[in-house]
Structure formats: structure tokens, C-alpha cells
Amino acid sequence: MTSPEPAPQPARYAAPSGAPQPGPAPAPTPAQPGYGAPQPGYAAQPGYGAQPAQPGYGAQPGYAAQPGYGAQPAQPGYGAQPGYTAQPGYGAQPAYAAQPPHPVAPSPAMAPPGAVPWATQRKRPIVLEIVLVVLGGLLASAFVVLMALVTSGTTVGVAVVLALVPLVTIGALIMWVDRWEPEPRFLLVGAFLWGGGVAVAVASLLNSVVGPALAGALGTGLDPGTASAVLGAPIVEEAMKGLGILLIFLVRRREFNGPLDGAVYGAVVALGFSVVEDVQYFALNAEDMGMIFVMRALLSPFGHLVYSVPMGIALGIASRRRSKAAWLWLFPLGYLAAVALHMGWNGSLSFASSFTDLVAIFVLLNWLPLALLAGIAIWLRQREQHVVGRRLRDYVPSGWLSEAEVQALSSMQACRAARRWAAGVGAKPAMRAYQRTAARLAYARQDLYTGHVARRARQDEAHLLEELARARAEVMARATPRHGY
Template sequence: MAALDPKAILAGRPPGRPPVGVIVVIAVSSLCLIVTLAVTAAEGPTFAEGLLLALLPLPLLLAGVLSLDRLEPEPPDALVLAFLWGAGVAVLLAMVLNTAGLTLLWAPLLGPDEGFAVTAVLGAPLVEETLKGLVLVGMLWFRRHELNGPTDGIIYGSMVGLGFATVENIHYYTVAGPDALAATFVARGIASPLIHPLCSSLTGIGVATAALAPRGWSRAWPVLLGLLGAVIYHALWNGAASVGLDATAAVYVLGVAVLAGLLAVVRADRARIVALIGRYLPPYQAAGVVTAPDVPMLSSLPARRRARERVRAAGGPGPARALRDYQQAATELAMLHRRADRGLVDRPAFELRREPLLVLMLAARQSFEPLLRPPR
């Protein structure tokens, strides 16, 4: 195990640091985030309080999103990239484009009040959801192997949305001023913290669906439909506030229904992955990569956790970490087979991805297998 780089193998990249493109995007996003925060700090007297209030619910929200990702965890660098894109590039460009649209187009055409309303209901949803979705489309081009199903799209979409919502909330808390700060926090930080993640998750599902579709226009339509759903719900949410309490309540209930639907999709996708494990891994028993008890263990999150706890108690964190790598590599292997069966991976690419996974699984097994044997 010491000679291997499990993180690189599981992420499907060469050993060592993340790719240069990932580093560049993270750096650019971080710079955009710094510029956005600097501009926001000059907008009102409650920047420090707004920063604290925006960050306060973030650990809980991140934990909720990442809890959906336990069966096949996404690479940390990709999650960080998605979050920072939403918090940096998407927010900064949205500020510029929304302001330009209001100042140069809608206000001159319709007047200040009507122009602001049109910007909020039509312009901002289209601009913001498109900007958030760009990083997801980028993953479709450059890291398509990470998009193995709708859960992955929901995870990445939620990370982008959380980044965007966090920085947007800092802006609203800052301009609210001391008198309205508490009410603004209740409205945005407690009552509706998931609006942006919900919207960008719809785009994420479309992108993940496209990643599993054949080449051509069959990949474009899911992305466009997902983006359309995100824009429509965002527009409904922004427009409901100007209509009245009943409209806001109706859109809120719709959001709860969308959230329930996303959770149902995650549950169904988890069952699909479990079925793939049961279908594709048993043939590897002959090579000693998988044993008969492994399949039920790999097919259940509680069974995976119990196995790691047992290994940790008997051998410490090293073998437990090896077992965790084995579990994830086995899941990646099953999904790789599924992609190959659907014609999304040619034979050379399949072998190039499969061999490191098998090497990692065999090396990990040497570390934890003696600790999982039943006592005599």
C-alpha cells in the first residue's frame, strides 16, 4: 500500500498532485472569491456579522450533502473545486452581469422599479443558474468518469449551490444593516438555505444523465432540461416574494417536493449501485480479489461501517483505511463495468482504469483480510 497512491487511483488520475487544470480553476475561483468579499465589505456596516452568520449553518449543510455520498465518495479536490466555483467565479460574474443587465437594459426600458423586478425574476435566475452550471458542464467534458449516476450530479450541484448561497448571503446580511440583520438571517439562513443547492442539483442531474448517454445530441438535452428546471424554480422563488405570502408558501411547498424527489433519486441510485456490485464483482472471486462474504458487505452501508470498525478495533487505523479504499475501489470497479457495457468506455480505456483498481484492491486485502477472518 505504501508504494501506491490510493487517492489518485480512486480518482482515476496519475499519482501525485491534482491535475494542473484543477489547481488553476481552484486558484482563479479563490481569487474571484477574495474580490467578491472585498466588494461586499464596502457595501454595509455589518460585513463581519454577515460573514459569521453565513458560515454558521455551512458545516451542517455540507455534512448533510456529503452524507448522501457515502457509498461512492467523490474526490475531495473535485468537491472543493465545485464549491469554490460557486462561491467565487459564479457569484462575481453574476454580480457583474445582473448589474449590467439592470443598468444597461431593463432599467432604461422599464424604469427602475419594473427593471429591478424583471432582473430578479427573469434575468438573475437565467444568469446565475447558467454560471453555476458551467462547472458541471466542464466536468462532463473533462471528468466524465466521476459522473456515474444522478447522485453524483446532485452532490456536485449542491456543492456549487452551497458555495454560491454562502457568499450571496454574506452580501444580503451586509447590506441589511443592524436593524434587519436578524430577520434577514431567519429568512435566508434558516427558512430557505437550500434554494440554490436545489436549483443547481437539477442541472447536476441533467449533466450526470448526459454523462451516461451516447455521444451526440442525446447528451445535450438532459443538460438543457436540467438547467431549464433550475431556472424555472429559481424564477418562481424570486417572483413569489413580490406576489404575496400565499405564492411564497406554494413555491416553498414545491421546493420541499423537489427536495423529497432528489432524496428519492439518491435512494434509487444507491439501490442501482448495490445491484451493480452484486452483478459484476462475483466473477473476481477466482482471482482472489473478492470473496463470497465481500459482496453482501459491499452492498450495505451499515455492513461496510461494521467491517471497518471491526478491522480498526483489531488492527488500528491503517488496516481500516485500507478496507475503506477497498470498498470504494470495488464500487468504482462495478460502475466501470457498467459504463463499458453501455459502450461509454472502449476496451483500452477500460483496462487502463481497471488494472490500478485491481492492484489497489489486492494490496488493501493483504492489510485487512486477516483481521476480518472469523475467530476459531
């Protein structure tokens, strides 16, 4: 759930002369005459001479009212000033023509804005991604090499090939969920290697230590192997996977735009852990590799995703709350849910005594949570469409977008129809860039409502507005004129 939406912070940058302002259009300001100027509705005061109107207030000579949302008085320093030359591509915008419902071509009304100083962005540092990829990659490679030394290179090679099955199928599903606003691919690679390298390495060292220690402290009477599986693995593994998700949230906050993003990052970290762990199980159980493959890769490939995604969703909810400290209590809730699910699965398997028990465990503790998680993912995608629509609609009054464009950009069905239309005129890459930029713009606008990254979000907003107009202009430049477009 999201908290009520406060108004975004006032803009801290100046827009180019005559450019439409993001957000609701400013209320008209009556012209301020100079001292002694005749006032509307009453006579000039005696003793004062009629003074000329002060420049920068009221209607200025040469200023054109904006069509579609009423004439706006020029603000101080805006509009056509004496001696000021209007910038090309700005000023009065022609009215938007009615758009057909499907497919909807973007409106050609807005020309690309010119280069402006505040839209200049420095390259985003990728230190976190480099650390995740290098550290995770080295540890994952070392773990696989260790398995080869313990067993054989041939055995590990077969195990790696079998582990590719869940990697490809689950990876494709994650990418499908992430189509709305794709996360940076390099960051996803880092998340995958954190799960498959760092989390696996630490869990291999600590599971057998933490589990028996807790069993002894609690007086459970569990043997060391069972204690490691039931107590050690859930606590240590979910802590390490959760730490990777939390690092992305804290360091790459601008890429963590809600519960759906959190679910994607949690799923990718869990997938990395699951794939490397599969290699370990397949290699160490070479004689029963076929049965282990069926049990892990075919019947329960989503286990780690089911455990870890709640942590990502919890952090995604925190990203939408106004309190910057919301993650301090939401993340522990997600972690406890992950530990409970993992502990229930491992504990049930450890004490199962018949085939009927196994069937019940798979259905109740794996497939049912998976179905619930899939339903939540679909619901989150629909919620994200509503968020995109609400935030993009903020730009309609000022003329950056038309209502028809907002409707086309906040619906997966309409976006697919627009890409099909663009493919027919050779503009599909430009259309895809236009749609993805619009989604990023909507999330930057959402960050202004939460106030988490207000200054950076305002900079992103200015840059993305320029990029959006440029992508739209490219689509229209490539499009062959057709009736109705």
C-alpha cells in the same frame, strides 16, 4: 434510467501468467493436437505419423486446473510453459470458504498480484482543479472585500459567521450523500469556489443587464429591479452554476460516475454560490440581518441546491448512456428545470402580498421540492448499490472476488458492519480503502459497458484490481485469526 447494458469491450492488455481474468471465465478450448496426432473418438489417419502436441495449446504439463470454476485450458502464452517459472502469488487459487453473513471479512484467497506494466499509471493532472480553486478563490475573496468596503469590516465579519451555519449543515448532508464513492476533495473545493467566486461575480454583473433587456424584449412591463430578480437571476445564475458542473463532467469524466455524482457536484457548486450570496444579503441589509438570516439560512437554505441539482442529475444520466453526445440534450433539459424552479421562487416572492402568501410559497416552492429532491437522493443511493453489485459480480467467475464479498461490498449496512469488525482488529483504515477501491472498480467496469472511456477504464480496471487485492491482503494481515474468518 439506464440503457440496456452491452457487453464490455474485450480486454486490450495481457494478464500475468496464471492470473484470473476479470470478467466471465473463458469457455474451455479443446486441445489442438498436431498433424497426425490421435484424435479423440476416432483412429489416426493413415499416412500420417503421430506428431507431438504443439506447445501453448491444450493442457500443458504442470498446469493446474482452477478450483471453483472448472479446469481452464491454458491460452497461448499462458499457463506453465516449458522453462517458465510460475510467478509467486498466482496460479491455482484455493476454494473460497463460506462466509458468515454479518460481519463479512474479506476472503484471504486472493494474494496481491505482482507489479505489471499495464497497471502503471501516470499521475492524473489537476489543471482543472487548480484553475477552479485559484480563479474562484480570488473572485470570492474580492467580492467579500468589496462588501467590506461598501459596508464595514465588522458587518461583513458578522455576515460571514452567519453564513457558516448553512455551510456547515448543508455541507455535512452533502458529505453524507457522498459516502458511497467519495469524490476527490480537491475537485469538490474547486466546484465550491466556482459557485462562490466565478458564478457570483458574473451574476452580479449580468443580472441587472439581462433581466431588463428580456423584460423589454418580451414587453412584460416589469421594473428593472423585478426584471433582474425574476428574469435575469434565474437565467444567468443557473447558466454560470451549470457551466461549472459541465466543465467537471467534460474534463473529469472519470470522476462523474452517475446521477448521484452529478447531484453531489451540483449541490457543491450551488452551496458555494448560496454562501457568498448570503454574505452579500446579510451585509447589505445590516439593520434587518436577523430577519434575513432566518428567511435565507434557516427557512430556505436549500434554495440554490434545489435549482442546480437537476443539472447535475441530467449530466449523471448522460454519463450512463452509451451515446457520448447524450449530454447535449440532457443538460439543456436540466438547465430548463433549474431556471423554471428559480424563476418560480423569485417571481412568487416578488409578488407576494401577505403572510399567507409567504407560507404557501415556502411550502410549495421550497420545502416540497426539497423533500422530493431528498427522496430522489435516497433512491439514487440505492440504485448505486445495485450498480456496484452487478459490476463487481463480473469478477466472481474468474476468482477475483467471491459472492460473499460482492454482497458485503454492495450494501451500506454490510459495509458498516465490516468496518466495525475491522475496527476491532485494528484494520479499519485498510477496510475502508478496500471498500472504496471496490466501488471505484465497479464504476470503472461500468464505464466499459458505456464505452465512454474504454481505454482509460481498462487501465483503471487493471490498476484497481491490483489495489483491491493489496487492500484485502492488508486487512487480513492485520486481522487476528478468529473462528469463522
